[in-house]
Amino acid sequence: MQLPITEHAYFIQGLSTAIAIAIFFILSFFIKKFTRRYAKAAHLSEHRTNLISKYIDIFMTLLFLIVFFAIWGVNKEQLVAVFSTTFAVIGVAFFAQWSILSNITSGIILFFSFPFRIGDFIRIHDKDYPIEAQIEDIKAFHTILRTHEGEMITYPNSLLLQKSISIVSRKPDEKEFYD
Template sequence: MENFEYSKELWRTGIVLVVFVILNFIITKLTKRYAKASHLSEHRTNLISKYIDFLMFALFCVAMIAVWGSKSEDIFTFIGTALTIIGVAFFAQWSILSNITSGIILFFTFPFRIGDVIRVHDKDFPIEAQIEDIKAFHTLLRTREGELITYPNSLLLQKGVSIVPIKQEDKEFYD
């Protein structure tokens, strides 16, 4: 039986794969446990799970490049080039990145929940509405008049927002 030329790399690949699968499983369970303890919606929990999956896949790719013997200079050159290209693209689309980051911050700091009535203190466009859903890029708000507003997550973090207590007579409108 001949020695297989890449047997070490194949073993290492298998080990890294198993480690990443187990690590991803543990992180997903911890995220779901946190979401359940904080009474977060399933939609928001799934969104954060997708972000984690993407990050884990990127780390797995970097680990595979290292396992298969690429020189560290080549890896750092590739990562530097990729980050530069991504940085330029995100700079051009800073509002998208800002809204995604804001969505993650809203998930973990959780200043308000779906169903809360909020007042956005904006000098030019003040809003008082109930939160219907919080998505990756925006939050859906419904006014008393029934108007549905799509409000960017980044603005929710930039503007002053207060939670308005629901009066008993208004409760049936918002339910």
């Protein structure tokens, strides 16, 4: 038997929700500020920084929804059933399109590990189709390359992590020397 919820309980839940919203906005603001500061210190492109900010927004929204459901006392069994059904459908869709998930994951790995940067000349060691080109842009799903002949190539991020890659320089005077 469930007890009736009083106005006081609604007030507490409403106040808790307002506090949770404020905390999530403040937390999101500081996380994005920290991400932008890190990207600036690491000399990362604005595009890559915006991409990570979008991922942070998605994560924070999902986290807020979980907290919101907890505050309002949603039945855990029903919530688990909804989430498991939703994740099963998403899982089947991603399994059918595994390359999309693979490229997104690779884009995140490239953002944080940055083995090469925009402007670098790279050589992709592929026995069937070797490529030597300059990195024009690194996006969530693919990297845009420009060959010496001016040809634009869209290369999947997952293949960049699977293939052996060398960073090459075009001119000897572009090399950096360290003491």
